[in-house]
Amino acid sequence: GDTACEEATYLAGLAGKVYLIVRKPYLRASQIMQERVMNNPKIEVLFEHNAVGLFGENGVEGVHLVKRMGEPDEEKIDLAIDGFFLAIGHTPNTDIFKDFLELDEVGYIKIDNPTSKTNIEGVFAAGDVADPHYRQAITAAGMGCRAAIDAERYLSEKGL
Numbered sequence: 001g002d003t004a005c006e007e008a009t010y011l012a013g014l015a016g017k018v019y020l021i022v023r024k025p026y027l028r029a030s031q032i033m034q035e036r037v038m039n040n041p042k043i044e045v046l047f048e049h050n051a052v053g054l055f056g057e058n059g060v061e062g063v064h065l066v067k068r069m070g071e072p073d074e075e076k077i078d079l080a081i082d083g084f085f086l087a088i089g090h091t092p093n094t095d096i097f098k099d100f101l102e103l104d105e106v107g108y109i110k111i112d113n114p115t116s117k118t119n120i121e122g123v124f125a126a127g128d129v130a131d132p133h134y135r136q137a138i139t140a141a142g143m144g145c146r147a148a149i150d151a152e153r154y155l156s157e158k159g160l
């Protein structure tokens, strides 16, 4: 999907060679992201490949791949690599809240921007569970600060 194409394009700016391992025979990413990947000479897309394990003595030295897994012409391939990055999309870990808090269609907790208020008074949300856009350590920390201030104000208003 878009996540993998974005990460591969980013990594191609840092690495000499990037393999994009795709289980299906096609990419699900948007057209523009696919074009960026396909037009990048440093990126090689391995369609119909499954990564089934990593190997190496002092770190990652390679990946075990299976091409056309489960098909009659299935093929096992070992590929030398220095790093392995997963980019398989995001599902917020909010299942336990779904009966109580309002979530969006993907599962992110809805907050009353720019505050951290949720649909339940006195419950505040911060970080990746409530952020479909940035999902970074620094933005999560900033949201945590906002939630702490909101909680403190809420308690003060209640005289608690």
Ligand SMILES: Cc1cc2nc3c(=O)[nH]c(=O)nc-3n(C[C@H](O)[C@H](O)[C@H](O)COP(=O)(O)OP(=O)(O)OC[C@H]3O[C@@H](n4cnc5c(N)ncnc54)[C@H](O)[C@@H]3O)c2cc1C
Binding pocket: 093, 096, 126, 127, 128, 129, 135, 136, 137, 138, 139, 140, 141
């Ligand atoms: C591979 C990878 C690379 C990344 N690289 C960067 C980077 O370079 N720079 C950057 O800024 N950000 C990066 N991020 C994003 C960054 O890690 C997150 O944005 C940040 O950790 C979000 O913080 P958070 O506190 O919202 O969630 P998390 O850090 O995910 O913390 C959630 C915590 O809740 C706990 N938890 C879950 N369920 C329960 C439960 N039921 N009860 C109690 N506790 C529970 C979890 O164990 C976890 O400790 C990266 C993320 C990944 C996955």
